[in-house]
Amino acid sequence: MKSFYWIVLFGFLFGYQLSAQSGYEKRINCGGPATTYLGNTYDADDSETNSPYSNGEKIGTFPAVNLPSLYQTIRFTKNTNRELFYDITVPNAGTYDVVLQFAEPFWGVSSGGSGDGVRVFDVFVEGTQLANDLDVVQLVGPHAVHTINHQVTMSSGDLVISIEIDAEPDKNDPIINAIEVLEVSSPSNNAPVANAGSDVTITLPTNSASLTGSGTDSDGTIAAYLWSQQSGPSTASLSGANTTNLTANNLVEGTYVFRLTVTDDDGATGFDDVSVIVESSGSGGNPGTSVWSESSTNDDIYYNNGNVGIGTTNPGSRLQVNGDFMLWGGEAYGDGWGISRFNWKGHSLIMGTKLGMYAHNLIELKPGGSNSGQLWSAIELYQALDENVHEKRVRISSHIHTATFFNAGNVGIGTSSPDSKLTVKGKIHTEEVKVDLNVPGPDYVFKEGYVLRSLEEVRHYINEYGHLPNIPSAKEMQANGIQLGEMNMKLLEKIEELTLYTIQQQKRIESLEKALKNLKE
The missing domain is CATH 2.60.120.260 (Galactose-binding domain-like)
Known part of the structure; x- marks a missing residue:
């Protein structure tokens, strides 16, 4: 301690x-x-x-x-x-x-x-x-x-x-x-003051805005200017970001916030924000006016001019929902269980926290719960064999009476390159191991015609090779590992041979005891 x-x-x-x-x-x-x-x-x-x-x-x-x-x-x-x-x-x-x-x-x-x-x-x-x-x-x-x-x-x-x-x-x-x-104690240095200018409003199809900023420092000079986007749609490209004059291009409908940061000759900084409001040509500057379009051939409606926000007036992506959302599908399995579908285009769906945010990621499947009985969760992965043929390969289930299985290649624990159906780099703790045999049991040792080496032959073999006959050497086992089922059968073979040696020795002991008894008589 x-x-x-x-x-x-x-x-x-x-x-x-x-x-x-x-x-x-x-x-x-x-x-x-x-x-x-x-x-x-x-x-x-x-x-x-x-x-x-x-x-x-x-x-x-x-x-x-x-x-x-x-x-x-x-x-x-x-x-x-x-x-x-x-x-x-x-x-x-x-x-x-x-x-x-x-x-x-x-x-x-x-x-x-x-x-x-x-x-x-x-x-x-x-x-x-x-x-x-x-x-x-x-x-x-x-x-x-x-x-x-x-x-x-x-x-x-x-x-x-x-x-x-x-x-x-x-x-x-x-x-x-x-x-x-x-x-x-620190040297006195007054922070510089930034001025990003007045807010700007433009109407599409105009999709660029010019901003003019400035900076002052009461006890020195401004050494650097830096413009950056703080919020709004992600389409903007910035020109002149290291000067007092910024041009923001490729703007779409929405509200952008840009920040001018000034740095003085002693390294102190100050900043000021300015907003650029981009309105659609049909909105007329009146918030709440619809800019959705309706298809002339069906009941579809669509929106192509920016981002959509639900629960927010400043969406940062094509669709931003501030709050919970529910998928409520109209399909059902044959047994009546409902189906909701979530489809995406392309090979991959990537979910996770936005870059630069400090947050762990956790996915939970949690049934809502009901007085009608217990509910369970499961994840199933399929292999598409054809357009309409799918084979279930992986299932992870929380139900105690439903199997969890993996039928899709090798599984590695502690390794990313498994070479068998299950490869574990580390220790395994289990109560029981069952091995299906692909080699015959060694009962052939007890059958007539089995050639049992004499103990003298075994002694010569050990002296020459340093291990028992039909058992791999330590060097071979270290290099290649062992097959558990095969090795157990080899060890059982040696036990059965030892049993035969013991029987032979018992017969010899009984014969010697009989001869000794005759000599005494």
Whole structure:
């Protein structure tokens, strides 16, 4: 456990680099006396009910914690709201590094039993949530320090740190061990101001728009301009994106938002957005006017001039639905089960999160549920043998009485290049293995006419080849593996031969015993 503590502490000391510090510094040993640690002085906060900083009415010292003395003291609260606050007055307006340090002193450390999941709380600085359901023991274990680092910009006054427990009566009191508030020194640089110009409205067939922007910097010069599209249809092509004058071409009906970002000579940036509204020639600029067309030969209606949005006024693709949608087909199987079809043109249907978005992908098949009985889910894959002939090759079913099967080539687990119907690169855990034999059982050993080698012959063979007759050598098995059914039959053959040797030896023993008895008489 000591080695684990030092690993965590080493990561804290050298893995996090604070910004350049200058001016105001406040370090507090929460719930403990004034102390010096790593060359820094921490103010005392050891008055149980009259803390100069906090509302927390409880303190504690836990020498059993295998950590420096700074982390052996805590401040906590048992008030009705179970909220622990620190109000630290900062004298200057500016940016501050806030370092909060937590180490579990009791649960999972001394006589506190298991610590995982016992003390769970949320952490806020100036109203910004930095941790949700923080469980120090679960994150770093006992005898270890968890550090939260945050940078906040504020005017002079009270910097508020809040440690709270949600309405969960089984969670123990919020705690904290040490706090650092350090003013950050940085060169003054006013951000530049961008102006992307006024919004533009055009009417098709005009499909391009010119935008003129500008940038100003009160303490320097503008070094770079960059136009980019923020939203709207994906058809636009941009010309002059690195200048003050942008031309957007290939526009279709819809609303585009373009952004001008300016960068000053010190690297600071500013931006401004401008909208380009593209109306259809038939809309006359009146929102809500229909632009759908109706076929003259059937009941079809269609729309060819842009994107369609359902639940949104700014669709980003040919069809964007903000909300749920339902497929309700009119077909049914012979047994009455309904069918809804979802067809696509081409070889592949690719589903997934848009590029640049951080989101996992999960596909669930979940029956709606009914009081009429249990419902199940299944996925079936078919091979098209002809236009109207389809063969089911794969089925994955959640029904306990319906088979799940794979009849489509080789299957690999732990490998992408299986060479057999099932190739597993790794271990297999099973209760039973049944092997269908493609070689005969070795009962032929017991049949008349079987040539059983003498033990002398077996001895000579072993001396010459280093393994039993009719059994592959270790080198061969390492190179080629073994066929489980075939090898078991070979081993059974050797067992049956051993049985014959044993019978021969028994007969010889009985003969020798008889001869010995005759000699004694």
